[in-house]
Amino acid sequence: MAITEARKSGSERGSTARYEDVACPFCGLLCDDLKIERKGDQLKVLNTDCVRAVSGFERNLPASSPMVRGKKVGLDEAVEAAAALVRKSKLPLYGGLTTDVEGMRAVMQLADRTGGVVDHVLSEVQYRNLKVLQTNGWITSTLTEVRNRADLIIMVGGDVQKFNPRFYERVVSPPDSMFDLKPVRRTVVFLGKAPDLSLLKGPRVGEIVVLDCDLPRLPELLSALRARLRGAKVHELDIPGITLADVEALAERCKAAKYGVFAWAPPGLDVPHADIIVQQVAEITKDLTAITRFAGLPLGGNEGVVTGAAVCTWLSGSPPRVSFASGQPDYDPYLYSISRMLASGEGDLLIWLASFTPDLLPPKTKLPIILLGTPAVKPAQTPEVFIPVGTPGVDHRGLLVRCDSVVSLPLKDLGRAELPVAADVLASIESAL
Amino acid sequence: MLTKLTGGKVYDPAHKVSGEIRDIYVRDGKIVPPEPNARADQTYDVKGKIVMAGAIDPHTHIGGGKVTIARMMLTEDHYGTEVPRTELTRSGSGDAVPSTLLAGYRYAEMGYTAGFEPAMLPANARQAHMELADTPMLDKGAFAMLGSDDFFLRQLAAKQEFERIKDYVAWTMHAAQAIAVKVVNPGGISDFKFNQRKLDLDEEHIYYHITPRDIIVTLARALQELGVVHPLHVHGCNLGVPGNVETTLATIRAAEGLPLHLTHIQFHSYGTEGDRHFSSGAPRIHELLNKNPNISIDVGQVMFGQTCTASGDSMRQFAISKNASPKKSVIMDIECDAGCGVVPMRYRDKSYVNALQWCIGLETFLLMEDPWRIFLTTDHPNGAPFYTYPHLIRLLMDKGFRDDMLQKINPDAAAMSIVGSLTREYSLDEIAIMTRAGPARSLGLKNIGHLGTGACADITVYRDNANRETMFATPELVFKNGELVVRDGKVIKVVNGATHVARPAYDKSIETSLKHYFEDYHTMRMGNFAVSDDEIENNGKGALIVEPGRARAS
Numbered sequence: 003m004a005i006t007e008a009r010k011s012g013s014e015r016g017s018t019a020r021y022e023d024v025a026c027p028f029c030g031l032l033c034d035d036l037k038i039e040r041k042g043d044q045l046k047v048l049n050t051d052c053v054r055a056v057s058g059f060e061r062n063l064p065a066s067s068p069m070v071r072g073k074k075v076g077l078d079e080a081v082e083a084a085a086a087l088v089r090k091s092k093l094p095l096y097g098g099l100t101t102d103v104e105g106m107r108a109v110m111q112l113a114d115r116t117g118g119v120v121d122h123v124l125s126e127v128q129y130r131n132l133k134v135l136q137t138n139g140w141i142t143s144t145l146t147e148v149r150n151r152a153d154l155i156i157m158v159g160g161d162v163q164k165f166n167p168r169f170y171e172r173v174v175s176p177p178d179s180m181f182d183l184k185p186v187r188r189t190v191v192f193l194g195k196a197p198d199l200s201l202l203k204g205p206r207v208g209e210i211v212v213l214d215c216d217l218p219r220l221p222e223l224l225s226a227l228r229a230r231l232r233g234a235k236v237h238e239l240d241i242p243g244i245t246l247a248d249v250e251a252l253a254e255r256c257k258a259a260k261y262g263v264f265a266w267a268p269p270g271l272d273v274p275h276a277d278i279i280v281q282q283v284a285e286i287t288k289d290l291t292a293i294t295r296f297a298g299l300p301l302g303g304n305e306g307v308v309t310g311a312a313v314c315t316w317l318s319g320s321p322p323r324v325s326f327a328s329g330q331p332d333y334d335p336y337l338y339s340i341s342r343m344l345a346s347g348e349g350d351l352l353i354w355l356a357s358f359t360p361d362l363l364p365p366k367t368k369l370p371i372i373l374l375g376t377p378a379v380k381p382a383q384t385p386e387v388f389i390p391v392g393t394p395g396v397d398h399r400g401l402l403v404r405c406d407s408v409v410s411l412p413l414k415d416l417g418r419a420e421l422p423v424a425a426d427v428l429a430s431i432e433s434a435l
Numbered sequence: 436m437l438t439k440l441t442g443g444k445v446y447d448p449a450h451k452v453s454g455e456i457r458d459i460y461v462r463d464g465k466i467v468p469p470e471p472n473a474r475a476d477q478t479y480d481v482k483g484k485i486v487m488a489g490a491i492d493p494h495t496h497i498g499g500g501k502v503t504i505a506r507m508m509l510t511e512d513h514y515g516t517e518v519p520r521t522e523l524t525r526s527g528s529g530d531a532v533p534s535t536l537l538a539g540y541r542y543a544e545m546g547y548t549a550g551f552e553p554a555m556l557p558a559n560a561r562q563a564h565m566e567l568a569d570t571p572m573l574d575k576g577a578f579a580m581l582g583s584d585d586f587f588l589r590q591l592a593a594k595q596e597f598e599r600i601k602d603y604v605a606w607t608m609h610a611a612q613a614i615a616v617k618v619v620n621p622g623g624i625s626d627f628k629f630n631q632r633k634l635d636l637d638e639e640h641i642y643y644h645i646t647p648r649d650i651i652v653t654l655a656r657a658l659q660e661l662g663v664v665h666p667l668h669v670h671g672c673n674l675g676v677p678g679n680v681e682t683t684l685a686t687i688r689a690a691e692g693l694p695l696h697l698t699h700i701q702f703h704s705y706g707t708e709g710d711r712h713f714s715s716g717a718p719r720i721h722e723l724l725n726k727n728p729n730i731s732i733d734v735g736q737v738m739f740g741q742t743c744t745a746s747g748d749s750m751r752q753f754a755i756s757k758n759a760s761p762k763k764s765v766i767m768d769i770e771c772d773a774g775c776g777v778v779p780m781r782y783r784d785k786s787y788v789n790a791l792q793w794c795i796g797l798e799t800f801l802l803m804e805d806p807w808r809i810f811l812t813t814d815h816p817n818g819a820p821f822y823t824y825p826h827l828i829r830l831l832m833d834k835g836f837r838d839d840m841l842q843k844i845n846p847d848a849a850a851m852s853i854v855g856s857l858t859r860e861y862s863l864d865e866i867a868i869m870t871r872a873g874p875a876r877s878l879g880l881k882n883i884g885h886l887g888t889g890a891c892a893d894i895t896v897y898r899d900n901a902n903r904e905t906m907f908a909t910p911e912l913v914f915k916n917g918e919l920v921v922r923d924g925k926v927i928k929v930v931n932g933a934t935h936v937a938r939p940a941y942d943k944s945i946e947t948s949l950k951h952y953f954e955d956y957h958t959m960r961m962g963n964f965a966v967s968d969d970e971i972e973n974n975g976k977g978a979l980i981v982e983p984g985r986a987r988a989s
Contacts, residue, residue: 023960023962023963025963031958033958034959034960034963035960103565107569111525114520114525114526115520132507135504135507135508135765136507136508136510136763137763138762138763139508139756139759139763139764139765139766139777140765140766141753141765141766141767142765142766142767142768143767143768143769144558144767144768144769144770145770145958146558146770146771146772146956146957146958146959147628147768147769147770147771149956149957149958150585150771150956151628151768151771172958173958178955178956179956180585180589180771180956181642260629260630261628261630291753291766294630295627295628295629295630295768297767297768311507312503312562313565315503315506315507315534316498316502316503316506316534316535316565316566316569317525317527317534317535317536317569318526318527318528318534319506319512319513319516319517319527319528319529319532319533319534319537320506320507320510320513320528321507326520326526328519329519329520329526330517330518330519330520330526330528331513331517331526331527331528331534332517333510333513333514333528401561401565401970403562407500407503407504408500408556408558408559408562408767408769408770409558409559409561409770409958409959410559410561410562410565411561411959411963412561412963412967412970
């Protein structure tokens with residue numbers, strides 16, 4: 003789909019155009035209410051000052067060309083050079099993988115064919131959720147459901163606005179609700195660090211409660227809450243800034259809620275063993291659902307990490323950290339971490355795909371690198387092969403799955419730059435093998 | 436190019452052909468009238484073999500968010516079940532919830548050439564179609580879930596003009612690229628979000644004050660008047676609850692002659708008799724079914740072993756999550772649209788309840804007089820994975836085998852069931868009806884499920900074998916659109932099937948209120964909610980087949 007469309011609108015590139023209802027690929031919320039204007043190869047976001055949207059869409063693209071060992075070459079030559087490396091490789095590592103559905107499909111096909119390992123650059127963060135899903139499961143909700151229904155929203159960890167800048171605007175504080183919630187104003191609780199509270203305004207935001215503590219203390223705080231909710235006695239709590247009475251009050255709020263939600267962004271839980279936090283949240287949610295309704299809301303989901311997990315799962319049976327080296331999908335969330343493999347000298351070729359932000363660079367390695375990246379990407383070492391690729395939803399059409407794993411959005415071609423589509427490049431490499 | 440299959444025993448119930456020796460002619464992927472004098476480019480001698488159209492699974496959960504959640508959660512299903520890649524086929528893993536590629540290959544290797552995902556949430560339609568697109572070998576389609584979505588419930592509660600409700604149903608079918616509409620625990624998925632745990636047919640939804648009966652009758656009538664061929668596909672209230680036979684009987688009566696399809700009826704056929712207060716309601720249901728030709732069913736047969744239940748019925752799935760095996764589950768409230776619940780399950784033949792569920796499914800098959808109104812399903816993967824179908828067919832066709840199996844199950848369950856006393860053995864003709872002609876007619880699939888002139892040449896050739904399990908497990912030849920794709924139960928060519936949709940007419944002005952609804956309450960715009968044709972066609976990787984419907988009536 004993508005390449006034909008890119009070619010079709012390619013003739014119109016450079017002209018002026020205006021787009022409505024544009025979905026933004028630069029965070030897991032995939033807000034699709036953007037208005038964007040294009041003048042030449044410059045895009046301007048007209049109706050939000052979301053830092054991720056603005057920096058993503060309005061980024062200046064440097065001139066770029068396919069390169070082999072730092073020398074400019076034609077696309078065909080670069081593809082041929084990449085294919086030669088892949089052909090020679092005994093254990094290619096497919097990493098980065100910040101791409102859309104079509105890109106991920108192409109990666110999976112090539113990895114299966116070449117006996118490679120598939121791992122997303124944000125897998126480690128995403129496993130804070132996946133470990134819980136795979137051991138206990140959970141009860142979750144989605145953005146629209148929470149927007150309309152929640153009367154108590156408990157934010158766990160910090161920095162949601164950093165990863166999903168419009169979350170408060172789009173989900174917590176919009177004025178309209180489908181149901182006559184009583185009270186009309188919802189309570190928002192922060193466990194860990196509170197954001198700049200001026201983000202929380204609007205007629206729907208009621209009481210704001212902050213239980214300020216260091217993130218590594220969250221498992222204790224949540225255990226105490228769970229114990230209280232289960233009716234167990236908690237005699238002592240040794241978390242600076244938080245008293246037992248705070249926990250007691252929170253437990254009462256939870257029990258009184260009609261539809262309570264725990265929301266967290268996995269990258270905002272940047273502490274060792276953060277899956278314990280998610281696990282506590284999941285178990286509290288289950289306990290509370292015995293008496294009222296509660297649900298979790300996983301946020302984050304940036305850089306196509308949810309999409310990558312979904313596509314890898316439906317095509318292989320398991321989420322990333324799959325190796326096809328034995329000819330079949332071996333799933334191991336520890337063994338097939340590409341950063342672990344690189345550190346221990348495994349693998350002989352790194353194929354890195356970075357099509358959204360230029361910040362997620364290939365890790366330092368002695369292995370040869372094939373880099374498929376947005377032109378703004380500046381790797382620390384010169385890749386053997388560099389092929390600039392378009393950003394889905396900016397330079398070509400695409401599809402992404404949202405942070406809540408349910409909704410997927412079509413991404414528009416905004417005609418910014420005429421760049422190869424990653425899926426097509428990967429398919430060309432495969433045909434050249 | 437002309438292909439000829441000569442001398443086979445043909446079962447084509449759509450044309451009342453039952454075991455006649457016939458030659459079949461295929462030109463350019465379609466079945467054509469006999470051309471006895473033309474020189475065939477390829478001839479397959481299938482003398483003594485059984486020839487049927489490719490089989491159709493009208494209810495199989497093979498694509499969409501909940502299946503991928505199940506795959507992701509149930510790592511146990513993906514260790515030890517890996518299948519290596521070959522020169523032709525890609526690798527994959529999974530039994531109960533196989534990867535999409537494996538699902539496609541396995542269906543084809545069993546002689547199936549079409550499968551329909553029955554529980555596509557409109558909010559998740561795009562992903563369902565993406566997964567179906569990655570399911571090779573099969574034609575496919577999906578049923579849009581309605582009945583717990585707030586737009587419809589608001590329409591109904593506000594007593595909106597019926598024509599507007601019809602417009603919304605039709606709009607949803609277009610937007611979700613659906614061929615039919617399913618209702619799951621009518622209103623109950625929404626009611627669960629309001630902390631309700633049960634919603635019986637005439638109980639009021641706590642917020643909207645409408646009943647499942649209102650929802651079923653409204654949707655069934657809407658589909659009939661829209662000219663949609665497949666009747667409302669009903670996953671009723673109280674799934675799995677002992678005593679739900681009363682609900683099912685009441686649902687059949689509630690239809691008042693309107694066509695309804697009651698899906699996985701086995702899970703809705705439970706009485707409360709006996710020491711354990713769990714008994715079969717199948718005989719009572721059949722008495723009523725045999726008198727109500729407006730009702731069709733599929734079974735949702737339980738088979739023993741590990742599987743995973745995956746359903747839109749978040750209310751009932753939450754209730755059974757305590758029985759999860761292994762102990763984990765996912766329950767979701769979704770987008771003011773629907774919900775889902777994924778609960779792994781191990782059915783044990785020595786368990787009274789599981790063994791009786793098995794018996795109830797078999798009673799359902801054996802008591803149904805009209806094979807055109809019953810479809811063979813395990814509600815994959817809810818009752819069992821689809822690859823158990825050949826075993827199930829043997830149970831239906833072979834009384835001796837059935838009795839042997841009956842000896843192995845929990846004896847109290849066997850004693851509670853009439854299965855041992857039922858002597859019926861399904862004929863090949865009846866199997867062909869249940870797995871081909873019946874589903875095709877019910878879903879309104881014009882060119883598949885039969886072998887008449889103009890049909891797609893989806894053809895399965897079996898070696899006749901008294902062991903029907905062996906026979907149906909490994910067909911000798913399977914053709915998809917006239918191409919040989921499976922030989923001796925192994926894929927020899929990988930192809931992609933088309934997506935079947937239905938497109939009832941609607942008044943576009945419904946989009947004005949929908950646009951506002953999305954902008955006021957949703958986190959997605961109406962235009963982005965709808966799945967476009969070119970997303971399905973994806974530059975020739977997929978294809979759309981718009982099935983003809985009847986004219987809209989008002």
